[in-house]
Amino acid sequence: MTDLQLSLFICIAVMLALFGSFLLIFTISQKKKLKHQQDMQLLQESQQNQLIEAAVRSEEIERHRIAETLHDEVGAILSSSKLHLQAIKADSLDKHDQQLHEKGKELLNEGIQKVRGISHNLHSNILKEFGLNEAIRHFITKLSKEAVLKTSTELDDSYATKNPENDISIYRMIQELVNNIMKHSHSSEIRITSSFNDEGLTISMFHDGSGLSQEQFEEYRYLKEGLGLKNIQNRVILLKGRVAFFSGPNDNSITIFVPVNGKI
Amino acid sequence: MIASLKYKANSITKPIVLYVWIAFVLNISQICIWKFGIVFNFSSQPGDNVFIYNTHSIVRLLLFSWFFLQIKQSLLPWSKKLVPVIFIIFILVNFIFFERFTGFSSRTLSLETGLLLFNCLLFYFNISMQDQELAFAKDPAFWITTGLSIYVVVNFPIFLFYNQITARYENFAVHIWDLHNITYIILCLFIARGFFLIKTNIKNG
Numbered sequence: 001m002t003d004l005q006l007s008l009f010i011c012i013a014v015m016l017a018l019f020g021s022f023l024l025i026f027t028i029s030q031k032k033k034l035k036h037q038q039d040m041q042l043l044q045e046s047q048q049n050q051l052i053e054a055a056v057r058s059e060e061i062e063r064h065r066i067a068e069t070l071h072d073e074v075g076a077i078l079s080s081s082k083l084h085l086q087a088i089k090a091d092s093l094d095k096h097d098q099q100l101h102e103k104g105k106e107l108l109n110e111g112i113q114k115v116r117g118i119s120h121n122l123h124s125n126i127l128k129e130f131g132l133n134e135a136i137r138h139f140i141t142k143l144s145k146e147a148v149l150k151t152s153t154e155l156d157d158s159y160a161t162k163n164p165e166n167d168i169s170i171y172r173m174i175q176e177l178v179n180n181i182m183k184h185s186h187s188s189e190i191r192i193t194s195s196f197n198d199e200g201l202t203i204s205m206f207h208d209g210s211g212l213s214q215e216q217f218e219e220y221r222y223l224k225e226g227l228g229l230k231n232i233q234n235r236v237i238l239l240k241g242r243v244a245f246f247s248g249p250n251d252n253s254i255t256i257f258v259p260v261n262g263k264i
Numbered sequence: 265m266i267a268s269l270k271y272k273a274n275s276i277t278k279p280i281v282l283y284v285w286i287a288f289v290l291n292i293s294q295i296c297i298w299k300f301g302i303v304f305n306f307s308s309q310p311g312d313n314v315f316i317y318n319t320h321s322i323v324r325l326l327l328f329s330w331f332f333l334q335i336k337q338s339l340l341p342w343s344k345k346l347v348p349v350i351f352i353i354f355i356l357v358n359f360i361f362f363e364r365f366t367g368f369s370s371r372t373l374s375l376e377t378g379l380l381l382f383n384c385l386l387f388y389f390n391i392s393m394q395d396q397e398l399a400f401a402k403d404p405a406f407w408i409t410t411g412l413s414i415y416v417v418v419n420f421p422i423f424l425f426y427n428q429i430t431a432r433y434e435n436f437a438v439h440i441w442d443l444h445n446i447t448y449i450i451l452c453l454f455i456a457r458g459f460f461l462i463k464t465n466i467k468n469g
Contacts, residue, residue, distance in 0.1 A: 011421035
């Protein structure tokens with residue numbers, strides 16, 4: 001092999017080696033960049049989750065505070081008013097005043113019941129003491145008493161709470177969704193079912209009114225007015241779960257799935 | 265060529281589609297001139313088709329320069345405009361004063377590969393400097409540039425020494441041209457991959 005031929009081969013080899021090294025460094029730097037971006041994304045997600053968690057917690061604390069104030073202060077004042085009202089000797093009053101006295105007592109009793117109801121709704125006592133299923137049953141039964149609404153529940157009793165904080169979030173989502181159904185769908189029947197397996201808990205709500213589709217949910221949750229839907233979405237993110245809306249001509253459903261490992 | 269017909273080109277790859285078709289015509293002309301020259305004996309020399317190599321080189325540089333100009337880059341964008349200007353001035357001066365256009369021009373082809381290599385490296389540097397990570401495995405421009413890079417890296421020394429080699433070692437020159445042909449096939453495969461990715465990207469939105 002002559003010098004010229006050898007020089008040519010060396011030249012080609014050097015050029016190829018240089019380009020190969022360049023390409024290798026380029027690929028490594030791109031991969032590093034990708035990893036950095038993924039790390040940043042994870043960090044952002046974790047910060048977002050922390051913010052949501054803080055918002056959900058502060059909302060729960062605020063609910064408790066309002067519930068306690070209503071129960072201990074407003075409730076106490078109303079009970080004391082009732083005692084004072086009962087202390088009035090109704091026999092000494094004329095018939096008209098007796099009627100007013102009775103009406104006053106009736107309204108006061110209704111007020112006390114309402115305050116207790118609101119306070120229990122805001123507080124999660126039943127949830128903490130008897131678990132999620134019992135809290136849902138209690139909430140739904142109370143609704144059927146208050147409104148002209150047919151309600152039923154088919155809940156999986158094999159579900160055992162692993163994280164009470166998760167149950168509060170699930171319960172609040174159900175409260176919000178049921179309230180929305182009552183407010184907007186004009187339905188006459190609500191049915192709540194649940195099933196629990198190794199993967200997680202699935203809660204479905206069925207109603208016969210006019211329901212939201214998944215697309216509408218995605219649209220409304222970004223609106224300023226859609227605070228309830230935004231809260232539902234936040235809680236779903238926090239639980240690493242899913243919420244699915246289905247709207248049909250005769251039946252509508254909302255399904256919440258919370259994975260077993262979805263923790264706050 | 266099939267890939268260029270099958271997958272619709274976007275604005276970036278239009279020059280490459282044009283190049284594929286012009287290269288096809290030039291390569292066919294090269295073969296025809298050579299083969300018919302032997303069969304019908306109207307060509308006195310087997311090197312009568314050599315001017316097509318020079319033409320191919322000019323076409324390749326101009327169309328790939330156009331391709332690189334279509335790609336938006338932040339690093340030295342003016343230099344990409346300078347590449348075809350330098351080359352055109354060079355070929356005018358070279359073929360008017362120094363070399364015949366009908367002969368193989370080592371200078372022209374090696375300058376062409378050098379300038380294209382500069383454009384390829386500039387493309388890589390620009391990607392490296394971007395904040396956003398490029399999904400380069402899905403980028404047609406990346407595949408076309410990489411194919412071109414392999415072609416110019418290997419052929420730069422071949423073109424540079426080719427006039428000397430043909431003058432002194434004709435047999436070796438024929439063999440070393442096989443290496444050029446292999447890298448040309450690699451370039452075509454990478455271009456086809458780029459065309460295929462355009463379709464995939466359109467499909468995936």
